[in-house]
Amino acid sequence: MADRSHIVKSYEQELGQLRSMMSQMGGIVENQVALALSAIADRNEEAADAAARQDPDVDGLERDVESLAIRLLALRSPMASDLREIVAALKITGDLERIGDYASSIARRSLRIRGSDGQISLSGLRSMGRLVQDNLRRSIDAITQQDSNRAMEVWHADRAVDEYYTALFRELVTYMMEDPRNIRACTELLFIAKNLERIGDHATNIAERVFYAVTGDNLPAVRPRGGPAAAENAAEPADR
Amino acid sequence: MRAESLAVLPHDGLPLWVGLTFAGIAVAGWASAALAFRRRSIPQLVIPEYPASGLSLSLPDAPLPIEFFPGSVLLLDRLGAVLQANEEAVTQFGDSVGAILRHPAARSALSAALRAEPEGADDLPPVCSTTFTLDVPVPRTLHLSLRGIPAPQERHKRVLVVLSDRSEAQVLDRMRLDFVAHASHELRTPLASLSGFIDALRTGGSTMDEGTRQQFLDIMGQQSARLKRLIDRLLYLSRVQAHEHQRPRDVVDVADLMAIVLGEVAPRFDEDGCTLNLALEDDLIIKADEDEMVQVLLNLIENALKYGRERGRDFSVTLFARRAPERDDRWPEDGGILLGVEDNGRGMEAYHLPRLTERFYRVVDNVEPAQQGTGLGLSIVRHILDRHGGRLRVASAPGRGTTCLVWLPPVSVVQPEMV
Numbered sequence: 001m002a003d004r005s006h007i008v009k010s011y012e013q014e015l016g017q018l019r020s021m022m023s024q025m026g027g028i029v030e031n032q033v034a035l036a037l038s039a040i041a042d043r044n045e046e047a048a049d050a051a052a053r054q055d056p057d058v059d060g061l062e063r064d065v066e067s068l069a070i071r072l073l074a075l076r077s078p079m080a081s082d083l084r085e086i087v088a089a090l091k092i093t094g095d096l097e098r099i100g101d102y103a104s105s106i107a108r109r110s111l112r113i114r115g116s117d118g119q120i121s122l123s124g125l126r127s128m129g130r131l132v133q134d135n136l137r138r139s140i141d142a143i144t145q146q147d148s149n150r151a152m153e154v155w156h157a158d159r160a161v162d163e164y165y166t167a168l169f170r171e172l173v174t175y176m177m178e179d180p181r182n183i184r185a186c187t188e189l190l191f192i193a194k195n196l197e198r199i200g201d202h203a204t205n206i207a208e209r210v211f212y213a214v215t216g217d218n219l220p221a222v223r224p225r226g227g228p229a230a231a232e233n234a235a236e237p238a239d240r
Numbered sequence: 241m242r243a244e245s246l247a248v249l250p251h252d253g254l255p256l257w258v259g260l261t262f263a264g265i266a267v268a269g270w271a272s273a274a275l276a277f278r279r280r281s282i283p284q285l286v287i288p289e290y291p292a293s294g295l296s297l298s299l300p301d302a303p304l305p306i307e308f309f310p311g312s313v314l315l316l317d318r319l320g321a322v323l324q325a326n327e328e329a330v331t332q333f334g335d336s337v338g339a340i341l342r343h344p345a346a347r348s349a350l351s352a353a354l355r356a357e358p359e360g361a362d363d364l365p366p367v368c369s370t371t372f373t374l375d376v377p378v379p380r381t382l383h384l385s386l387r388g389i390p391a392p393q394e395r396h397k398r399v400l401v402v403l404s405d406r407s408e409a410q411v412l413d414r415m416r417l418d419f420v421a422h423a424s425h426e427l428r429t430p431l432a433s434l435s436g437f438i439d440a441l442r443t444g445g446s447t448m449d450e451g452t453r454q455q456f457l458d459i460m461g462q463q464s465a466r467l468k469r470l471i472d473r474l475l476y477l478s479r480v481q482a483h484e485h486q487r488p489r490d491v492v493d494v495a496d497l498m499a500i501v502l503g504e505v506a507p508r509f510d511e512d513g514c515t516l517n518l519a520l521e522d523d524l525i526i527k528a529d530e531d532e533m534v535q536v537l538l539n540l541i542e543n544a545l546k547y548g549r550e551r552g553r554d555f556s557v558t559l560f561a562r563r564a565p566e567r568d569d570r571w572p573e574d575g576g577i578l579l580g581v582e583d584n585g586r587g588m589e590a591y592h593l594p595r596l597t598e599r600f601y602r603v604v605d606n607v608e609p610a611q612q613g614t615g616l617g618l619s620i621v622r623h624i625l626d627r628h629g630g631r632l633r634v635a636s637a638p639g640r641g642t643t644c645l646v647w648l649p650p651v652s653v654v655q656p657e658m659v
Contacts, residue, residue: 013395020319027342034375054344127598134376141338152569160594167591 011076015085018068019144022089025061026140028054029096032103033136033199037129039110040192041122051107058100062093081213085146088213092143095202095209099136102195102202109192113185120175120185125193128164132200135161139206148214154207155219161200168193304400312403316341318395320350331487333403335377335629340403345372346384353386353399365390371406378484378626381406407485423474426600426615430463430470466614473616477599480532480623488628491651492533494524494561494577501537501559508545513553516541519560526577526648532624533579539617540581540644546613547603548585548642558582564647571631575650584641593634597622621646 032051039048069090072078078086135154142150172186172193208219303324306313312329314322320341333340340346349370358365369385385402437456445453498520509516526533541557549555564576588603595601600615618632625632629649636642 016317016319016321020321023320023338023342024347027339027347028344030339030342031344037375123598124595127595130376131594137336137339137376140342144338144342149569149572149574153572156570163591164594167595170591 014072018089021065023144025096028058029100030136032100033133036103036106039107041126048107048110052104055104058097062097065093084213088209092206092209095205099199099202102199106192106195109188113188124168124171128196131161132196135200135203139203142210146214148211151207151211155204158200158204165193165197314401316399318397339374340382343372345370349386353388354397430467433463434460470614473614477616477620484627488527488529492526492528492530497533500534505541515556517558521562524561524577525651527651528628536621536624539621543617544581544583548583550586556584571647577648579646580644582643587636587638587640587642
């Protein structure tokens with residue numbers, strides 16, 4: 001890590017402010033995902049409402065980060081890793097905002113599967129949720145600590161999320177074939193699984209951007225992929 | 241320690257620029273402090289150096305002597321960044337301090353603590369506190385108490401945070417719920433078979449020939465053994481979970497560990513066509529609970545024997561321990577120790593891999609019913625590794641064997657002093 005002290009004190013403070021806002025935004029989004037998952041797994045309707053209610057806060061923070069980043073770019077002409085960090089922040093807020101949207105979409109769908117899911121096991125979805133949450137946590141840690149190792153870890157773990165999605169897809173299709181009355185709930189659950197998978201993708205995006213911001217190098221354009229094509233490669237067991 | 245003693249300290253008259261310069265040093269220290277910290281195996285926090293003696297603590301940016309506080313304490317700046325963390329906070333919460341502090345509840349408590357003014361001139365600023373739960377990496381309920389430290393200028397304001405873990409009660413609740421949900425389902429299967437055979441013996445026992453009756457009794461014996469095994473494993477799992485938040489502190493020699501494991505499993509490799517190899521690097525040490533790590537390896541070997549082995553084919557299992565490569569992105573830190581179990585057996589499809597550590601998940605198409613396990617082995621492994629700060633990776637493909645890799649964090653050579 002380069003020497004980060006700057007002669008102009010307020011520049012340092014503005015950078016600190018930017019990092020603080022990113023971490024705040026990350027915290028809210030993480031919380032939204034946690035609430036959305038609790039809405040499904042524990043049938044917690046209050047959590048579903050709470051997840052959706054935080055959307056405006058995230059949008060507001062996205063705008064604030066944007067204007068601060070533009071201000072920094074315009075007035076301070078940052079160089080090297082500072083420049084990359086600020087540009088990465090601009091893009092990362094976009095990813096975080098999308099993650100928040102997916103979380104509230106999951107929360108809303110959870111209200112629609114009430115009552116009809118007695119015989120469908122949610123344990124797979126719950127574990128996939130845990131895995132995605134953990135990836136998200138690590139990618140936000142990577143932002144706040146500007147840590148490229150953490151970023152790499154997330155980048156590698158996304159394959160497990162993809163494999164989880166494939167496994168859940170099979171499982172839900174089986175439920176639908178067993179009993180057509182399951183179709184409604186299973187369709188919602190399929191969308192929820194897809195949304196979780198998308199959240200995992202955005203967490204990986206964030207990891208890639210952090211890696212670039214810290215090292216100046218790009219990760220390979222081809223990500224480690226899940227599914228049958230990657231059967232010979234390793235995957236990290238999830239649910240952690 | 242009363243907060244007064246932190247806030248009201250003698251002023252030795254050093255001019256303000258000393259404070260500002262010190263702040264500069266502290267910021268410049270980021271890089272070196274971060275590096276130094278990585279070596280101590282917890283990369284999350286940055287702890288500025290303790291001040292050179294003679295600096296007054298009343299300077300706005302001077303560190304506070306929080307190491308002496310009996311509890312987990314952090315010092316935050318106005319924006320919520322960590323300025324200092326004491327040893328206890330690092331050992332207890334190192335992995336999740338970032339996630340804790342950015343939680344919306346913690347954020348609003350922070351801004352409340354910054355806004356809160358003391359009621360009278362001689363009073364301390366009021367304490368703001370909050371409690372919330374985090375789901376990852378391990379479910380945990382946290383309690384935060386925050387108090388702002390008054391400063392002449394708004395931007396020098398700092399906040400002291402006391403962190404405590406309130407998970408115990410919640411974990412117990414959740415454990416009870418989980419136990420009821422999963423176990424009732426799993427226990428019912430052998431129980432149903434038992435009561436079916438009891439009924440059959442009761443109604444037709446007298447007319448039954450001896451062979452059939454013996455067969456019924458054998459099945460009943462198997463089923464009750466399965467019930468017992470299931471209950472034992474569930475109890476073990478819940479014991480592991482109960483102390484999931486306490487990192488083990490014993491230093492264990494991997495060679496000793498392997499000796500115990502070999503002693504336990506050697507009889508199972510007596511049959512023909514079944515070999516066990518050992519590949520061990522010298523002088524490996526880990527920070528671990530010995531009994532639990534033995535369990536981990538036994539479970540992995542057990543799985544290899546149970547799910548990997550094919551009749552009529554030579555089967556070999558390799559147990560190995562080595563240093564992790566210096567730079568390996570698959571693990572959270574550089575260095576560390578890899579333990580593993582590798583077999584040349586059946587292997588499995590990739591879509592099973594992420595679900596292996598789920599409770600009661602079984603790779604069904606792979607095993608004869610008589611051998612069926614409890615579905616808890618890898619779940620136990622995962623909980624033990626969570627407690628050790630380790631990771632598990634399984635690599636497998638049909639027909640090409642399975643490799644289970646356990647990564648454990650490096651043991652710092654210099655033991656941190658315990659406060």
